[in-house]
Amino acid sequence: xxxxxxxxxxxxxxxxxxxxxxxxxxxxxxxxxxxxxxxxxxxxxxxxxxxxxxxxxxxxxxxxxxxxxxxxxxxxxxxxxxxxxxxxxxxxxxxxxxxxxxxxxxxxxxxxxxxxxxxxxxxxxxxxxxxxxxxxxxxxxxxxxxxxxxxxxxxxxxxxxxxxxxxxxxxxxxxxxxxxxxxxxxxxxxxxxxxxxxxxxxxxxxxxxxxxxxxxxxxxxxxxxxxxxxxxxxxxxxxxxxxxxxxxxxxxxxxxxxxxxxxxxxxxxxxxxxxxxxxxxxxxxxxxxxxxxxxxxxxxxxxxxxxxxxxxxxxxxx
Amino acid sequence: xxxxxxxxxxxxxxxxxxxxxxxxxxxxxxxxxxxxxxxxxxxxxxxxxxxxxxxxxxxxxxxxxxxxxxxxxxxxxxxxxxxxxxxxxxxxxxxxxxxxxxxxxxxxxxxxxxxxxxxxxxxxxxxxxxxxxxxxxxxxxxxxxxxxxxxxxxxxxxxxxxxxxxxxxxxxxxxxxxxxxxxxxxxxxxxxxxxxxxxxxxxxxxxxxxxxxxxxxxxxxxxxxxxxxxxxxxxxxxxxxxxxxxxxxxxxxxxxxxxxxxxxxxxxxxxxxxxxxxxxxxxxxxxxxxxxxxxxxxxxxxxxxxxxxxxxxxxxxxxxxxxxxxxxxxxxxxxxxxxxxxxxxxxxxxxxxxxxxxxxxxxxxxxxxxxxxxxxxxxxxxxxxxxxxxxxxxxxxxxxxxxxxxxxxxxxxxxxxxxxxxxxxxxxxxxxxxxxxxxxxxxxxxxxxx
Ligand SMILES: [Zn+2]
Numbered sequence: 107x108x109x110x111x112x113x114x115x116x117x118x119x120x121x122x123x124x125x126x127x128x129x130x131x132x133x134x135x136x137x138x139x140x141x142x143x144x145x146x147x148x149x150x151x152x153x154x155x156x157x158x159x160x161x162x163x164x165x166x167x168x169x170x171x172x173x174x175x176x177x178x179x180x181x182x183x184x185x186x187x188x189x190x191x192x193x194x195x196x197x198x199x200x201x202x203x204x205x206x207x208x209x210x211x212x213x214x215x216x217x218x219x220x221x222x223x224x225x226x227x228x229x230x231x232x233x234x235x236x237x238x239x240x241x242x243x244x245x246x247x248x249x250x251x252x253x254x255x256x257x258x259x260x261x262x263x264x265x266x267x268x269x270x271x272x273x274x275x276x277x278x279x280x281x282x283x284x285x286x287x288x289x290x291x292x293x294x295x296x297x298x299x300x301x302x303x304x305x306x307x308x309x310x311x312x313x314x315x316x317x318x319x320x321x322x323x324x325x326x327x328x329x330x331x332x333x334x335x336x337x338x339x340x341x342x343x344x345x346x347x348x349x350x351x352x353x354x355x356x357x358x359x360x361x362x363x364x365x366x367x368x369x370x371x372x373x374x375x376x377x378x379x380x381x382x383x384x385x386x387x388x389x390x391x392x393x394x395x396x397x398x399x400x401x402x403x404x405x406x407x408x409x410x411x412x413x414x415x416x417x418x419x420x421x422x423x424x
Numbered sequence: 425x426x427x428x429x430x431x432x433x434x435x436x437x438x439x440x441x442x443x444x445x446x447x448x449x450x451x452x453x454x455x456x457x458x459x460x461x462x463x464x465x466x467x468x469x470x471x472x473x474x475x476x477x478x479x480x481x482x483x484x485x486x487x488x489x490x491x492x493x494x495x496x497x498x499x500x501x502x503x504x505x506x507x508x509x510x511x512x513x514x515x516x517x518x519x520x521x522x523x524x525x526x527x528x529x530x531x532x533x534x535x536x537x538x539x540x541x542x543x544x545x546x547x548x549x550x551x552x553x554x555x556x557x558x559x560x561x562x563x564x565x566x567x568x569x570x571x572x573x574x575x576x577x578x579x580x581x582x583x584x585x586x587x588x589x590x591x592x593x594x595x596x597x598x599x600x601x602x603x604x605x606x607x608x609x610x611x612x613x614x615x616x617x618x619x620x621x622x623x624x625x626x627x628x629x630x631x632x633x634x635x636x637x638x639x640x641x642x643x644x645x646x647x648x649x650x651x652x653x654x655x656x657x658x659x660x661x662x663x664x665x666x667x668x669x670x671x672x673x674x675x676x677x678x679x680x681x682x683x684x685x686x687x688x689x690x691x692x693x694x695x696x697x698x699x700x701x702x703x704x705x706x707x708x709x710x711x712x713x714x715x716x717x718x719x720x721x722x723x724x725x726x727x728x729x730x731x732x733x734x735x736x737x738x739x740x741x742x743x744x745x746x747x748x749x750x751x752x753x754x755x756x757x758x759x760x761x762x763x764x765x766x767x768x769x770x771x772x773x774x775x776x777x778x779x780x781x782x783x784x785x786x787x788x789x790x791x792x793x794x795x796x797x798x799x800x801x802x803x804x805x806x807x808x809x810x811x812x813x814x815x816x817x818x819x820x821x822x823x824x825x826x827x828x829x830x831x832x833x834x835x836x837x838x839x840x841x842x843x844x845x846x847x848x849x850x851x852x853x854x855x856x857x858x859x860x861x862x863x864x865x866x867x868x869x870x871x872x873x874x
Contacts, residue, residue, distance in 0.1 A: 193759055214761035215632075215643040216713030223712065224757070237761070239643030277643060300640040 110222045110231040111403055114242045114282035122286055126250050129395070129402035135172070136398065145409050146175035152205040154180045154196065154221075155234075156212045161369065161393070162234050166209045166243075169400035175408075178203070193217065197226035205229045207408055215239035230407040238272045244368055245278035247399040248325065249286060251388050254395070255364050256322055260287035265317050267293040267349060268327030268376050269338075271300050275368045276327060280308050291317050295349065297338045314349055318358040325366040326351050326377045342375055352378040356386065364388050450819075450862035451479040457487035457823055459813055461789025467492060469819040472862030476815040485867070487823050490856055493793045495527025495558075495820035497800035497809050498770065499590070499619070499697055500673060500745035503529070503560070505551060506544070507536025512750035512840045514551035514560055517770070520748070520839040522557040522865035524770040525822035525855040528801070528809045529558055529748075533565040534595040540565035540576035542584035549586035556874045557865050561806060564588040566607045566618060570596050575607060582614040589805040592619035594673055595720070597655055599625050604659065608668035615805060617669040617695075620659050622680070623721065627651035632761060634707040634722040642710065644760065647722045649677040656680050660687035660694050671803055672696040674747050676721040678731030685740040695803050697745035698732045700776035701767055701845055705729075709845070715756045715763030716845050719749070737786040742799040746773050750841030768844040771837050774824060775851035782826075783852065789826075808861075819862040828854035838871055 108116055117125075135141055151170040153163050163179065170177045182196055193212075200208055207230040210218045215237030222231035235241040249259065256262055264283055270276045270292050283290050290308035292299065303310050311317050318324065329345060339345045346352075351365065359365075365377075365386045373379045382389060454467040467487075470479045503517040512520075514531070521529045531548050533539035539548060545562035552560020564581035568574050570593040581588040591611055598604045598620060607618050628651045633639050635646025656672055660683060663670035672684060675696050687694045701719065706726050709717045717723060735741040749766025756763050777796065781787040787795065801810025811817040831850045834842040858866040865872055 192754070192757075194757055212759070214759040216760045219713045220759050237643055238645075274643060277641075301635050301646055302637040302640050305637050306640075 109407070111242050111407065112218050112222055112231065112233045113240045114245050114278045114285070117282065117285060119285050119287070122246070122249065122282060125246055125399065125402045125406060126253060128406060129246075129250055129398040132401045132405070133395070133398040136394070141172055142174055143172060144174045145405060146170070146173040149175045149206040149408055150178065150204060151175045151207045151209060151404060152178045152180055152200050152203070154182060154200065154208050154210045156182050156210070156217065157235070159211055159235065162211060165393070165396040166234060166400050168397050170404055172397070173401055173404060175404070178205070193221060194224070194226050197221055200229070201227045207232060207404060209234050211235045213237055232403060232407065235274055237274065239274050240278045241274040242278045242282070243396070243400050243403055244275050245282040246403070247392055247396040248279055248366060248368070249282055250395045250399050251366065251392050252323055252364070255388060256362070258287075259283060262288045262322040263291065263320055264288050265291050265293055265321045265324040266327065267314060267324060267351070269298045269329050269333060270294045270303075270327065271298045272330070272333070273327050279325065280306055284308060293317055293349065295339055295345075298333070314355070315358065318355060319360065321359060321363050323364045323366060324351065324359065325368070328368065328370065329372060329376045331372070331375075346375055350376050350378065351381050353380045356381050356384065359386070366392065368392070451482035452819070452859070452862065453478050453482045453484045454487045454492065454823070455484060457490050457492035459492050460793050461491050464488075467813060467821070469859070469862045472819055474813060474815050474817050474819050485823070485857060489827065490823040490825050491789055492813055493525070493789065493822050493824070494797040494810055494813060495822055495858060495860065496525045496774065496796045497804065497806060498526050498529040498746050498748070499671070499743055499800045499804055500594070500747045501529040501531055501770065502534070502747070502749045502766065503531045503548070504750055505535065506547065510752050510840075514548060515555040515557075516838065516840040517748070517750070518552060518555045518557035518560055519871050520770045520837065522858050522860070523838045523855060523871050524772070525774050525824060525858050526770060527558050527820040527822075527858065527860045528806055529560055529770070530590055530804055531560050531562050532594045533563050533592060534570055538565050538569050539563065540568055540570070542577070542580040542586075545581050545586040545588050546584050557871070558860055559806070559809070561590075561804060562586045562588055563590045563592050563594070563619065566591045566593045566598050567603065572596060572598055572600060572603065575603070575610065578607070578610055578616065579614065582616060589614070589616050590619050590671070590803070591616055592621065592673065594619065594621045597621050597623040597625060599655070601658060601662070605662050605666060608662055608666040608670065612666070612668045617671050617803060619671040619673050620655065621673045622652045622655035622659065622675070624651040624654050627654070631722075633710050633718070634724050636707060636725055638707045638710055642713070644710070649679050649724070652677055652721055653679040653683060656683045660684070660692055663687070663694050664690065664692040667693065669693045669695070674699045674702065674721055674745065675741065676702045676724050676728060676732065678728050681731045681735035681740055685735065688740060695742040695799070696740070697743045698736055698741045699747045700744060700769055700773045702732055703729065703736070703744070703780040704776050705845060713760045715758065715760050716767070716843055716847070718760060718763050718765050719767050720765040733780060733784070733786055736781060736795060737791075742795065742803065744773060744777055744796050745800065746770050748839075750839050751843050752841060756843050766843070768837065768839050768841060771839065772832060772844060772846050772851065774855065775830070775853045776846070778826060778853040779851050819859050821859050822855055823857040825854050825856050826852065828852070830854055
């Protein structure tokens with residue numbers, strides 16, 4: 107595996123499978139009375155968040171703590187409008203603090219890539235979402251969830267529906283799921299379909315209904331209400347009618363198919379409450395799997411080839 | 425040229441007398457230079473002018489193997505002074521120009537304060553004369569504060585000592601069609617030209633790079649070709665309608681080349697420029713999110729690169745203009761989204777043109793002289809530049825070694841800034857000497873301190 111996790115495009119099928127298998131191993135400790143492993147004792151993980159995302163930050167924080175790492179939460183203000191300390195200066199500070207890994211959420215596409223490659227810092231960098239580019243651990247936890255529900259991903263048909271254009275989750279998922287052998291179909295209104303999507307390793311459709319009956323899983327993307335003001339679609343009602351997943355539409359899915367959402371949801375817009383709360387929905391499962399997958403990523407980036415799970419006495423090391 | 429030129433002493437003439445310090449006496453013998461890449465012969469200079477006979481006591485430059493071209497003329501240079509002297513000054517930028525083989529540059533108006541009054545353009549012009557490395561010809565803003573709302577005092581700038589003939593809101597597009605029409609009409613009174621930065625603002629809100637496969641993959645907001653082409657299409661029709669001269673700045677797409685080709689086929693008074701970076705680089709370079717590749721207009725695709733090369737070769741595109749845009753380190757040492765747009769160009773332009781146009785067989789050296797000097801001087805109404813290297817003409821010339829090659833090293837540049845996209849690239853050709861009206865600004869590849 108590489109030194110950083112910046113994009114799922116960097117993961118081979120073997121890399122991805124190793125992460126998912128490691129996550130499965132680590133998930134078992136969640137059932138133990140003591141959920142902590144000593145594996146990353148003495149290592150420092152910094153959560154550097156330029157964008158508020160309590161759920162992602164808590165997930166990473168939990169993952170790092172279960173591996174006994176020291177966790178520093180660094181919430182950096184600053185956007186294209188209100189400039190705070192520069193990414194470079196923050197990076198130099200983290201370097202001086204001796205961070206072993208930096209988990210970075212950034213509003214700018216490429217924020218994590220810059221942090222990893224600009225020569226400011228030596229630590230491992232984990233992309234926790236960068237602009238409208240990628241969110242690799244979200245895709246990994248989605249793949250983990252799909253694997254546990256459907257078995258292998260090979261030949262499975264996955265639909266990703268909604269604002270693909272602005273979705274880092276969609277980009278990471280298309281790359282990862284296709285690497286793992288799944289057939290991905292993107293569904294979006296033409297205004298929210300990325301330019302040159304024909305070159306992506308997936309198919310695409312402007313129409314949801316004909317796609318649904320063939321799917322093993324459908325992933326509904328969050329639609330931001332302000333897109334309406336930018337004329338990406340005329341009204342919420344029309345969006346919901348054409349691209350929302352409601353009970354009637356869900357009935358068109360095959361019996362075994364699951365419904366996913368990376369959260370947070372707009373109930374009533376891209377997904378109806380009935381669907382979100384149904385047994386097909388994996389939404390709460392996704393949250394739990396997020397911790398295991400992030401533990402696996404931190405472990406593999408920082409722990410190297412040592413076994414992930416040792417007994418307390420062995421100190422997690424050979 | 426307007427009558428004004430004869431009423432005032434030409435800046436060229438009195439600048440010359442001022443420049444008899446450093447860089448030689450003005451009497452030179454240049455031995456064995458290949459004129460426009462042709463036969464080798466000697467050039468003789470007396471008191472800043474080419475003459476037919478060798479001058480006794482003249483300093484001798486051995487130009488064996490070197491090519492002589494008229495001093496290069498840049499139609500599009502950001503010198504940043506006044507306002508951003510941390511990025512560049514007239515002095516440092518014109519030194520960089522001399523190092524690149526230029527004897528005249530057009531200083532863009534987007535300074536702080538904006539060059540939208542006679543006072544500011546005269547200040548820039550005077551700073552250029554004081555520096556003495558090349559003629560610094562200010563470009564005037566089209567609109568007050570380049571805000572795109574009302575016309576700046578174009579006539580006052582034209583009548584000033586700086587004799588402004590090129591007007592541009594560069595960095596911003598004069599997107600208001602009615603205002604653009606009036607600007608085109610108005611500059612006819614003094615033989616001016618409006619140089620348009622073609623960028624439809626609504627189609628490029630928040631745009632970060634060329635809209636294409638790469639922008640989609642990187643999740644960066646796209647800058648569609650149509651945003652450039654739609655404005656060019658409108659403007660060439662306005663040029664036809666008003667009968668006034670339009671110059672299209674830094675066109676970057678295959679569609680833009682087609683539009684200009686069509687306008688020229690109709691006989692419309694339209695000229696166009698392309699930058700060195702759009703002749704060589706593509707949006708594929710953005711994949712590493714390194715802001716040194718962030719520029720406006722953005723780097724496009726390989727198909728666009730081929731189209732602009734073809735357009736430059738067949739004369740659809742009149743000139744290579746650098747769009748030299750210096751930025752301090754911190755403006756590029758950051759996230760892509762907050763980085764400034766622009767690249768250095770003055771010191772690498774000739775090498776890039778040799779690499780992309782000469783070595784590909786698309787242009788010969790006479791063609792390079794035409795696109796980098798002759799036509800640029802004509803568009804800018806600059807007397808004394810872009811002239812043949814013949815007796816009676818001002819001795820503005822560059823000597824270059826086409827057989828040299830060099831690896832571009834940012835630290836070695838004369839510009840105050842370091843944001844070259846060509847860092848580490850091995851490029852052919854090197855400027856050995858530059859003469860401004862017989863005064864050497866560069867000799868043996870070194871800028872002469874003035
Ligand atoms: Zn421009």
